[in-house]
Amino acid sequence: MSLNCDVLIVGGGIAGLSLASELAPDCSVVLVEAEQRLGYHTSSRSARQLIPSYGPPVVQELTRRTLDVLREQLPAVMTPRSFMLVGTHDDVEARFSGDMQWLSHAEALTLNPELRPDAFEAAGIDHSSVGVDTDALLEYHRSRAEAAGAQILTGAGVHTAQQLGSGWSVGAGPHAIQAGTVVNAAGAWADSLAVIAGVGIQGLRPYRRSAAVARAASVPDVGAPMVAAADDSFYFRREGADVLISPAESVPSVPEDAQPNPAEIEALVSRINALTTLGITDVKRAWTGLRTQNAVGIPVVGFDPEAKGFFWLAGQGGYGFQTSSGIAELAAGIMAGTRPPVPELLPS
Numbered sequence: 001m002s003l004n005c006d007v008l009i010v011g012g013g014i015a016g017l018s019l020a021s022e023l024a025p026d027c028s029v030v031l032v033e034a035e036q037r038l039g040y041h042t043s044s045r046s047a048r049q050l051i052p053s054y055g056p057p058v059v060q061e062l063t064r065r066t067l068d069v070l071r072e073q074l075p076a077v078m079t080p081r082s083f084m085l086v087g088t089h090d091d092v093e094a095r096f097s098g099d100m101q102w103l104s105h106a107e108a109l110t111l112n113p114e115l116r117p118d119a120f121e122a123a124g125i126d127h128s129s130v131g132v133d134t135d136a137l138l139e140y141h142r143s144r145a146e147a148a149g150a151q152i153l154t155g156a157g158v159h160t161a162q163q164l165g166s167g168w169s170v171g172a173g174p175h176a177i178q179a180g181t182v183v184n185a186a187g188a189w190a191d192s193l194a195v196i197a198g199v200g201i202q203g204l205r206p207y208r209r210s211a212a213v214a215r216a217a218s219v220p221d222v223g224a225p226m227v228a229a230a231d232d233s234f235y236f237r238r239e240g241a242d243v244l245i246s247p248a249e250s251v252p253s254v255p256e257d258a259q260p261n262p263a264e265i266e267a268l269v270s271r272i273n274a275l276t277t278l279g280i281t282d283v284k285r286a287w288t289g290l291r292t293q294n295a296v297g298i299p300v301v302g303f304d305p306e307a308k309g310f311f312w313l314a315g316q317g318g319y320g321f322q323t324s325s326g327i328a329e330l331a332a333g334i335m336a337g338t339r340p341p342v343p344e345l346l347p348s
Contacts, residue, residue, distance in 0.1 A: 005030040011185035013043035018328040021141035024148035032172040034157030045289030050322040053098030053126040062326035069325035083129035086120035087230030099128045119275040161197035188255035188290040190314035199307040211246040212286035217279030258288040293317030302346040312347045
């Protein structure tokens, strides 16, 4: 099939879909995804938590804007769920930012009595944090984009991309697509797409992060905060009638359909059982996602400095959902010439 569009978005995760949703009312958009379903990789393996105090300042700003947009457009996807950091005083203080407030040891135990008193010495909490229904958010952006005329093609991995004059000729699966702008929202494969297109890479590296849903003898109350170690050694929260747990690891990986390591999950269960009274009995399911980032750990958003019409929307590094609407607005504004780029996010 031959197609022509103003903007071709490569990648059907939250970054690509939220941008398609933002752009489609004003220009012709085609989105291609290599997998047979949207949001298959990192976007379907999220912790489902938006934390305004999490990440560098530019990420926090984009998160606050995303929360504002969701409150206006889709409040039903959010539920109140605070975010609590625990650990040594120095570790918690090092992560203190945004709207986070100190908690006394007793206050922290009141909010989450499953924590063992000797497992931490200090705690902080972000009451502005919320849980998010990521499936509903992905579906909202997909349906909004298609309702505005965007074409979304799955099973269409990019195999060729060539700059021709003022536009691009791209082969994606069985499709030949002519586009004025190509958006690289390919997640862990963003640098690989750049190589196909003959564009300089950004040094983006995927990192593994695993999680599991487990049965537990004592489950946190509904509305209890998500609890994370300030040294990034674990986090947990209620998930339905069970508990969601993660070792919060950050292990370099190749771009792949990442799978959990059973030994790591077993070690995680032992660690959390030692630090809490959750009493995890068995793991119901586990998964691993890839958090892709550059050397400085912030997203890359903007036109490539050397390849005309090649736009980077990559390197979200685990901040994809919480920055999605803010980044989509920013990217659409840069492409339309109505918003200046953010210097620290620009590709090098």
